[in-house]
Amino acid sequence: MFCVRAPVLLSRTPGADSPGRWLLSSRISLRGSSAQRTEQHRDKSSSRGRAERDSAPHGPGGRDGSTSTSSSSRTRAANEISVDFDLTREAYKSKDSLELLRSLVVFKLCSYDILVEKNTEIMDLGKKILGQRAFNQFMKMTFYGQFVAGEDHKSIRPLIQKNQAFGVGSVLDYSVEEDISQEEAASCEPAAENQSIGERHGEEKQNEQQQQQPEEERRRGGVTAARLHSDSAEAKCDRHMETFIKCIKASGGSSMDGFSAIKMTALGRPQFLLQLSEVLVKWQRFFSFLASHQGKDGVEALNQRLELNQLQESLTKLGAKGDFCGWFADRKEETSGTIDVLDWNSLIDDRTQTSDLLIVPNRGELEPLLEKFGPEEEEQMKRMMQRMDILAKHALENGVRLMVDAEQTYLQPAISRVTLEMQRIYNREQPVIFNTYQCYLKDAFDNVSMDVELSRREGWCFAAKLVRGAYMYQERERAEEFGYEDPIQPDYESTNRTYHRCLDHVLDEIAINRNANVMVASHNEDTVKHTIHRMNELGLVPTENKVYFGQLLGMCDQISFPLGQAGFPVYKYVPYGPVSEVMPYLSRRAQENRGFMKGVQKERGLLWKELRRRLSSGELLYRPTY
Numbered sequence: 001m002f003c004v005r006a007p008v009l010l011s012r013t014p015g016a017d018s019p020g021r022w023l024l025s026s027r028i029s030l031r032g033s034s035a036q037r038t039e040q041h042r043d044k045s046s047s048r049g050r051a052e053r054d055s056a057p058h059g060p061g062g063r064d065g066s067t068s069t070s071s072s073s074r075t076r077a078a079n080e081i082s083v084d085f086d087l088t089r090e091a092y093k094s095k096d097s098l099e100l101l102r103s104l105v106v107f108k109l110c111s112y113d114i115l116v117e118k119n120t121e122i123m124d125l126g127k128k129i130l131g132q133r134a135f136n137q138f139m140k141m142t143f144y145g146q147f148v149a150g151e152d153h154k155s156i157r158p159l160i161q162k163n164q165a166f167g168v169g170s171v172l173d174y175s176v177e178e179d180i181s182q183e184e185a186a187s188c189e190p191a192a193e194n195q196s197i198g199e200r201h202g203e204e205k206q207n208e209q210q211q212q213q214p215e216e217e218r219r220r221g222g223v224t225a226a227r228l229h230s231d232s233a234e235a236k237c238d239r240h241m242e243t244f245i246k247c248i249k250a251s252g253g254s255s256m257d258g259f260s261a262i263k264m265t266a267l268g269r270p271q272f273l274l275q276l277s278e279v280l281v282k283w284q285r286f287f288s289f290l291a292s293h294q295g296k297d298g299v300e301a302l303n304q305r306l307e308l309n310q311l312q313e314s315l316t317k318l319g320a321k322g323d324f325c326g327w328f329a330d331r332k333e334e335t336s337g338t339i340d341v342l343d344w345n346s347l348i349d350d351r352t353q354t355s356d357l358l359i360v361p362n363r364g365e366l367e368p369l370l371e372k373f374g375p376e377e378e379e380q381m382k383r384m385m386q387r388m389d390i391l392a393k394h395a396l397e398n399g400v401r402l403m404v405d406a407e408q409t410y411l412q413p414a415i416s417r418v419t420l421e422m423q424r425i426y427n428r429e430q431p432v433i434f435n436t437y438q439c440y441l442k443d444a445f446d447n448v449s450m451d452v453e454l455s456r457r458e459g460w461c462f463a464a465k466l467v468r469g470a471y472m473y474q475e476r477e478r479a480e481e482f483g484y485e486d487p488i489q490p491d492y493e494s495t496n497r498t499y500h501r502c503l504d505h506v507l508d509e510i511a512i513n514r515n516a517n518v519m520v521a522s523h524n525e526d527t528v529k530h531t532i533h534r535m536n537e538l539g540l541v542p543t544e545n546k547v548y549f550g551q552l553l554g555m556c557d558q559i560s561f562p563l564g565q566a567g568f569p570v571y572k573y574v575p576y577g578p579v580s581e582v583m584p585y586l587s588r589r590a591q592e593n594r595g596f597m598k599g600v601q602k603e604r605g606l607l608w609k610e611l612r613r614r615l616s617s618g619e620l621l622y623r624p625t626y
Contacts, residue, residue, distance in 0.1 A: 083528075087562065092557060093561070097622060102142065107603065144579055147555075148576060151576065151578050155576075161626075169570065169571040174244065175582045237267055245394050252397075253398070257399065260403065265411060267387045277411055277413040279373055284345075284413075287306075305338040305339065306344070308337055311324055319366050392425070392433065396432060402433050409441070412438075419433060423463065427461040439467065439499040439502055452516065461515055462516040466506075469488070476488055496527070520550065521550040522549075522550075531547065560572060
């Protein structure tokens with residue numbers, strides 16, 4: 001059994017522009033004049049922070065080595081910034097007293113397991129009892145009002161401007177979430193070597209249809225239904241793209257240096273992302289299998305190197321006919337006789353030239369990796385890349401960064417792959433596209449470290465949002481149901497360690513090369529303090545706009561607003577959309593944060609403290625002014 005490591009990276013060696021490159025046909029002319037557009041719309045915050053960055057300390061001895069270690073230490077100490085997260089007046093100065101009371105009520109309700117676990121049933125019952133209109137109003141007074149900004153890009157503008165006035169930016173998120181059906185998700189568990197992801201489900205559906213229809217009718221009806229389904233899905237993706245464009249324009253028109261969140265499953269058919277993820281996972285799985293045969297088990301992914309001679313011998317024994325040694329010798333100026341995972345993944349980029357090399361074991365024999373990735377899949381990739389390109393251009397025109405959200409593990413390899421391809425195009429001069437890394441995954445550090453190295457080799461800006469994770473309960477239930485290894489860390493402490501390890505790795509990269517960016521998307525006060533401490537150690541000042549902080553709207557105001565008032569770039573994740581469409585988002589957030597909500601005693605205590613302060617000082621009717 002091969003060892004699966006996902007999500008997967010695919011890389012491309014800089015400077016090679018062969019017409020058969022993987023995704024190049026899909027990309028069309030996306031690369032075009034993107035560098036010129038990026039230059040024209042260079043991030044203003046970067047230029048504002050340049051003077052400060054040039055004067056900031058750069059480790060022992062300074063930039064040119066003329067400053068002593070003690071002098072650097074004294075400079076760092078003088079420039080250190082600390083933030084007090086216990087000052088309730090500063091933390092809640094953007095809220096009136098009714099908003100504080102709503103927070104207390106909602107947080108208390110979210111701490112009850114039965115309300116969280118049965119939230120869908122309870123909401124359905126509420127609609128029946130109250131009616132849709134009254135139910136919507138109730139939600140706006142409680143959960144929707146707490147965690148969602150409004151129904152459309154116009155109604156959310158006052159909240160965005162208010163937060164901006166108090167030092168907090170926005171990541172606008174139209175809460176559109178698409179997923180494959182429950183049956184399709186069930187069929188894509190990490191299968192045995194002799195069965196590809198989704199294969200069993202497809203066979204069952206086919207057999208069922210064959211029993212119900214005559215052959216000729218089945219053939220005609222199947223083609224028509226598939227075409228109609230495809231056209232409908234593509235039209236839906238186009239509508240989502242238009243919605244994201246409105247989101248980008250709203251972000252650019254409401255605040256400077258804003259973000260807009262996008263979900264890849266809204267821009268491409270989830271079933272296609274599933275197919276692409278299967279290809280990527282198989283290829284990564286094969287590399288891990290070969291590495292284990294060369295005694296590289298237990299080595300971090302980026303440090304696994306395959307001896308080319310041994311690799312050629314192993315593949316020849318398996319029945320492969322391609323010349324791996326010759327391929328890499330031609331591609332690399334200096335051949336060390338070994339390749340790493342990024343070199344390995346470069347084969348997929350030039351797939352037409354390496355079709356004889358793109359083979360993976362299946363049922364004890366080698367088969368072409370892209371055997372089931374035909375013209376239809378190529379066309380879907382092309383359309384998805386076109387939509388992403390349109391969004392990236394709008395982001396540049398409006399001075400907005402795009403934050404690509406992470407999603408389920410069975411879709412994430414493809415999402416990360418497409419995001420990386422767009423980063424290669426648009427992150428040359430500044431960070432425009434941000435990828436998201438879920439640190440509750442066991443392979444999170446491998447993913448982060450490989451992407452950092454890839455950006456360094458190819459010369460583009462690494463840009464990441466680090467989160468702990470959003471689908472823990474769903475992922476664990478699937479792993480248990482289908483009997484494969486749980487991809488999630490065993491406990492919260494392990495997730496914390498991974499999060500801090502990934503964060504430290506990116507912060508070190510920023511300090512060394514100044515060509516990386518990270519959003520610390522965390523509600524954990526210790527993580528925020530750790531980040532500030534490391535920034536002080538490394539001489540990273542807030543005005544450089546290399547390190548951002550992020551929290552969800554309606555949560556952890558005692559962290560967000562003090563950070564903003566201290567000069568750190570901090571953002572609220574601001575979802576919006578009609579009540580009926582946002583219900584799945586609220587349901588998932590309730591599941592995701594139920595453990596967190598039980599542990600917000602400090603936040604509830606600070607909310608009560610501020611209400612008592614306002615009551616005693618005659619400020620209970622306080623209204624924020626800005």
